[in-house]
Amino acid sequence: MNPPAPLEVRHLTVAYGEKPAVWDVTWSAPPGLTAIVGPNGAGKSTLLKSALGLVPALSGEVRFFGRPLDTVRDRVGYLPQRASVDWDFPATALDVVCMARYPRMRWWGLVPRRDKEAARAALAQVGMADFADRQIGRLSGGQQQRVFLARALAQDADLVLMDEPFAAVDAATEAAIVAVLRELAAKGRHVVAVHHDLGTVPEYFSSVLLLNARVFAAGAVQDVFTNRSIAATYGARLAVLDEASVGAGAVGA
Amino acid sequence: MIAYNTLVVLSGCALLGVAAGTVGTFALLRGRALVADAVGHAALPGVAVAALIVALVGADPRALPPLLAGAAIAGLLGVLAVQALTRTRRIREDAAIAIVLSAFYAAGVALLSWLQTLPGAAQAGLSKFILGQAAAMRAEDAYIAATVAATCLVLVLLAFQRLRAVAFDMDFARVQGLRTDRTDLLLLALIVLVCVSGLQAVGLILVVALLVLPAATARLLTHRLPRMLALAAGCGALAGAAGAWVSAMRPEVPTGAAVVLLAALLFTLALLFAPERGLLARLWVLLRRRLAADTEHFLRAAWEAQEAAGAGPGTAGDRWAPIGAVAAARGWSAGKAARLAAWLALRGLVARAEGHVHLTPRGATLARRAVRAHRAVEHHLLAAGTADADSADRLADLLEHGLPPEMAARLLPEPSALPASPHALGAGR
Numbered sequence: 001m002n003p004p005a006p007l008e009v010r011h012l013t014v015a016y017g018e019k020p021a022v023w024d025v026t027w028s029a030p031p032g033l034t035a036i037v038g039p040n041g042a043g044k045s046t047l048l049k050s051a052l053g054l055v056p057a058l059s060g061e062v063r064f065f066g067r068p069l070d071t072v073r074d075r076v077g078y079l080p081q082r083a084s085v086d087w088d089f090p091a092t093a094l095d096v097v098c099m100a101r102y103p104r105m106r107w108w109g110l111v112p113r114r115d116k117e118a119a120r121a122a123l124a125q126v127g128m129a130d131f132a133d134r135q136i137g138r139l140s141g142g143q144q145q146r147v148f149l150a151r152a153l154a155q156d157a158d159l160v161l162m163d164e165p166f167a168a169v170d171a172a173t174e175a176a177i178v179a180v181l182r183e184l185a186a187k188g189r190h191v192v193a194v195h196h197d198l199g200t201v202p203e204y205f206s207s208v209l210l211l212n213a214r215v216f217a218a219g220a221v222q223d224v225f226t227n228r229s230i231a232a233t234y235g236a237r238l239a240v241l242d243e244a245s246v247g248a249g250a251v252g253a
Numbered sequence: 254m255i256a257y258n259t260l261v262v263l264s265g266c267a268l269l270g271v272a273a274g275t276v277g278t279f280a281l282l283r284g285r286a287l288v289a290d291a292v293g294h295a296a297l298p299g300v301a302v303a304a305l306i307v308a309l310v311g312a313d314p315r316a317l318p319p320l321l322a323g324a325a326i327a328g329l330l331g332v333l334a335v336q337a338l339t340r341t342r343r344i345r346e347d348a349a350i351a352i353v354l355s356a357f358y359a360a361g362v363a364l365l366s367w368l369q370t371l372p373g374a375a376q377a378g379l380s381k382f383i384l385g386q387a388a389a390m391r392a393e394d395a396y397i398a399a400t401v402a403a404t405c406l407v408l409v410l411l412a413f414q415r416l417r418a419v420a421f422d423m424d425f426a427r428v429q430g431l432r433t434d435r436t437d438l439l440l441l442a443l444i445v446l447v448c449v450s451g452l453q454a455v456g457l458i459l460v461v462a463l464l465v466l467p468a469a470t471a472r473l474l475t476h477r478l479p480r481m482l483a484l485a486a487g488c489g490a491l492a493g494a495a496g497a498w499v500s501a502m503r504p505e506v507p508t509g510a511a512v513v514l515l516a517a518l519l520f521t522l523a524l525l526f527a528p529e530r531g532l533l534a535r536l537w538v539l540l541r542r543r544l545a546a547d548t549e550h551f552l553r554a555a556w557e558a559q560e561a562a563g564a565g566p567g568t569a570g571d572r573w574a575p576i577g578a579v580a581a582a583r584g585w586s587a588g589k590a591a592r593l594a595a596w597l598a599l600r601g602l603v604a605r606a607e608g609h610v611h612l613t614p615r616g617a618t619l620a621r622r623a624v625r626a627h628r629a630v631e632h633h634l635l636a637a638g639t640a641d642a643d644s645a646d647r648l649a650d651l652l653e654h655g656l657p658p659e660m661a662a663r664l665l666p667e668p669s670a671l672p673a674s675p676h677a678l679g680a681g682r
Contacts, residue, residue, distance in 0.1 A: 052428050073430035085422045089282065090478045099418050103429050108411040135476040155429075 004066025005029055006159040006190040007051060012060030014043065014050045021046040023213040025060070029159075030220075033185050035195040035205040039234050042212040044194040045081065048161050052078060064159065074103065077157030081164050082145050087137050093147045094132040097122055100154035122154040123147070125183075126176045142173030149177060160184065162193035166200075178204055201225060259501050262387045263494045265395035266454050266512065268402035270463065270493030273451065274485035275409045276443045277464035278471065278478075282420040283440060287350045290461040291335055292328040292448045294354040297361025297457055299327025300382050301368060308371075317394055317453065320382075324457075325449045331357050332441060385456030385509030387497045394453060401450040405443055409482070412439055417478060454497070456509035466516035467492065473523040473530045492516035544596075546654050551593045552602065552620035553627060554579040555610055561678040570617040573609040582678070621671065622661075626653040628672050629664035635675055642676040 008028035014021050021043040036044045049055040051062045053069060064072045077100075094116070101115035111119075123129050126146040136144060145165065152160050165177050181204060184191055195201060201208055201221060208225050210216040210233040217229040280289055303323025307314055331353050338349035365379055381389060409416065418426045419436045426433050444464065451460040471484035496512030525533055558574040580590035594610050597603045602616035612620055630649035634640045640648055 049424075052424075054424050054427060070430070073428070076428070078425060078428040080422065080424055084424065089421050090472065090476050090481050091417065091421060092477075095417070095478070096421070098414075099422070099425065100429075102414060102418055102426070102431055105414070107415055109414075111414065137476070151425075 004063070006031060006065060007161075007192055008063040008066070009047070009051060010061040010063075012047070012050060012062065013058045014046050014055055015058055016046075020058075020213060022050060022057075022211075025211070025215055027209055027215055027218055029190065029192050029209075030207045031188075031190055032207060033181055033205045034190070034192045034207040034209065035201050035221075036192065036209045036211055037195055037198065037201060037230075037233070038211040038216075042233075044211055045163050047211065048163055048192070048194060052076075052161065075158040077152045077155035077160035079148055079152040079160060079162040079165055081167065082141065082148060084163075087139075087144055089136065091136055092133050093123060093128060093136055093139065093143075093150075094119055096136055096147050097151045097154050100151045118156070119150070119154050122150040125153055126150045126180060127172070140170070141168060142170040145169050145173055146176055149180060153180065157189075159190040159192070162191060164194050164196060166195065166197060198230065259498070261392050261395045262390045262454075262497045262501060262508075265390050265398040266387055266493035266497035266508070267490040268395070268398045268493075269447075269451050269454055270467065270489030270491070270512075271486045272398075272402035272405040272489070273447050273460075273463040273493075274467040274471070274487070274489030275482055276405050276440075276447045277466075277468035277489070278482050278485045279409065279416045279420055279440055280444055280464055281468040281472070283416075283437075285440065285444060286461065286465045287347065288332060288335065288441070289444050289448060289464045291331050291350045291354045291357075292445050293452075293457040293460040294361075295331025295334075295357035296324035296328040296449060296452060297358055297382070298364055299323035299325070299330075299361075300379060300452070300457075301361055301364035302327070304379055305364075305368060315378075317397065321397075321449050321452065324382075324452055325445055327357065327361075328445050328448055332445070381456070382452045383456050383458060384507040385452070385454050385459065385512075387454040387500060387508035388504060390453060398450055398454070401446055405447060406486075408439065408443060412436065416440060454493075454508055455512055456507070459509040459513045462513040462516060463489065463493070466513070466520050470516070470520045470523045473520075473527040488516065488519050492519060542654075547593055548597065548602075549619070549623040549654060550583055550650070551579060551590070551597060552612070552616060553623040554582040555603065555612060556617075556620040556624050557674065557678045558582065560674070570612050570620065573606070573611050575609050576605075577608065579610070623653070625671055626656045626661045628674060629653075629661040630656065631675055632672060633664045646676055 005028035010026050012022055012025045021041075023043075025047060036047065038044050046055055050057045051069075062069065064076055069076065097119040098111045098115060100122070101111065101118060105112060105115060120129065120132060123132050126149050128143060128146050128150060131139060131143060131147075136147060139147065145167075149165065152162070166174055169177070181191055181193075185206075193205070195205070202225060205221060207219065208221050209218045210224070210229055212233045216233040217224040217226075277289075280286055300320050300323055303320045304314065306323075307316070307319050312319070334353045334357075335346070335349050338344055338353065339346045344352075368379065378386075378389065415431065415436045416439075418431060419433050419440075423433060426436075447464060448457070448460045451463055455463055467485040467488035468481070470488045471481045474484055475481050492512055492515040496515045497508055499511040499515070500506050500508040523531065525531055528534055555574045556570065558578040559570065559572045561578075562572065562574075576590050576594050577587065579585075579594075580587050583590070585593075594603060594605055597610070597616065598605045601613055602619060603610040603612055605611075627649045630652050631642075631645045634645040634648055635642065639645075
């Protein structure tokens with residue numbers, strides 16, 4: 001028998017107000033590296049956030065490793081969009097990465113040395129060891145993204161959900177992220193990432209979900225990432241509008 | 254020699270400032286400043302109702318704890334009302350806060366007025382809670398302030414990591430399974446605690462300032478959260494003690510006003526003079542950068558004026574260039590060019606005589622480097638086909654400063670060559 005999928009959603013529907021952003025999505029992420037691809041406003045981030053319980057779903061079911069999220073939280077990591085936090089916050093890069101270790105710590109007191117070491121190791125893995133004590137507001141955008149990546153790594157999760165990890169990053173950061181993705185895959189970990197750049201999907205990921213409010217295609221990249229299915233996904237926005245007389249979620253990307 | 258009573262008031266207000274500074278730091282970072290305002294205003298009807306009950310049961314009307322308990326309950330009810338209103342999604346949080354704050358406050362004012370028509374001592378001195386009157390503080394009140402300050406300090410330090418996690422990235426903390434609702438509740442409880450215990454000294458209208466101002470001051474002074482906590486506590490203590498002292502010396506000044514004015518003064522000083530985030534520091538950086546750019550532009554214009562007058566790219570630097578030509582090339586006023594020439598002469602980069610400048614060896618080196626950087630960027634932009642000669646010149650003006658020599662070398666591979674300008678030199682660009 002196959003092990004349960006790292007992430008599985010069944011009949012998931014999410015709406016902001018009256019507008020459905022994710023429409024009856026049934027999909028299970030295969031093991032390894034998976035990209036979620038679709039036009040702006042296709043509900044990609046919403047799908048992730050809803051799976052994580054950050055956005056309430058109208059209906060549907062979400063399973064991580066075949067179980068509800070609450071029972072496997074320690075196996076699920078998260079890399080939010082960089083723009084989702086205030087980078088002027090008074091914290092160092094190390095402080096931010098240490099936040100990944102909070103579930104392993106008591107609610108009171110200092111960060112134990114063991115967890116600090118883990119955080120430093122994660123920073124080193126993304127090439128940011130020298131910036132551990134730098135205030136996060138003084139890092140470049142790409143460096144900030146790498147701090148977030150290090151935080152996700154420090155969670156030491158079996159599955160990491162990434163929301164646009166490659167958005168607006170420099171070449172060095174892109175290379176660091178790709179290296180981390182490969183390393184995670186080599187260790188048998190799983191990644192589901194919202195991705196914008198169609199050109200790099202075959203190079204970076206092994207599976208893909210083409211999403212535009214509903215599922216247009218899903219599977220191994222070489223099977224389903226075809227011109228035809230991409231055109232269907234990106235050209236279908238108007239069709240969806242007509243069909244359900246709804247926009248495909250103006251909020252979030 | 255300070256009187257015992259003054260000492261009590263001073264230390265009480267200082268301790269209150271410590272509590273407000275530490276709690277205010279996280280209230281500010283979590284975006285809860287307005288909620289604190291609502292708590293303060295919503296406390297008034299609680300005070301009035303508590304005073305009424307105290308009078309009815311015939312207890313000591315001067316005793317503080319029942320009144321503060323009433324204030325705390327009403328303050329909490331106010332916050333719950335804000336949350337309930339926001340949750341209906343019919344109204345945004347800022348509007349909900351404004352509504353609750355004014356409605357509760359109005360209810361409090363009405364209750365107080367009604368209490369004053371009753372016989373007996375129920376209403377005695379209740380209005381001091383509105384603006385604060387630290388002089389009325391007794392030793393046991395100072396003990397209460399001390400207890401509150403100690404409680405806040407201990408809880409904030411214990412829950413430091415959690416408070417920070419929730420303030421920085423709520424969603425991430427929730428995904429991790431941290432009980433963010435409990436952390437938020439703790440912060441809220443601390444805010445209520447500070448607001449309520451500050452009622453007597455600062456008054457319910459101004460207590461929010463005591464939470465926000467020291468924290469905001471500290472944020473201007475440091476990037477480190479532990480240091481920010483310490484600075485906020487210190488600012489709060491300073492403002493509290495100094496305000497109470499001013500009010501003790503000049504009893505016509507309400508304590509609340511004095512404390513808040515001093516906190517605002519500290520904030521203004523930090524805003525102006527903070528070493529890095531202060532306005533003056535930023536202005537200084539800006540001016541220095543502009544002067545550096547003007548210097549490079551001047552030197553390059555002086556160099557190019559010689560080229561335009563017939564010196565080849567290799568030999569420019571030996572001739573006298575008219576300052577007027579430099580001004581015309583840059584589009585500067587004659588006065589600005591003359592002032593810059595004087596400044597560069599002072600720095601030993603040019604010699605001046607009869608409205609002309611001559612580059613010194615050091616000035617020529619810098620000028621050559623500036624010309625090289627400018628042309629490197631220009632030629633690169635032209636080669637890439639991204640701009641015509643005119644816009645390449647303007648773009649290069651923006652980019653060339655701070656272009657390290659090795660970068661310029663990469664854009665212009667021949668190290669010794671100084672290419673001719675791709676456009677005509679001189680005025681009228």
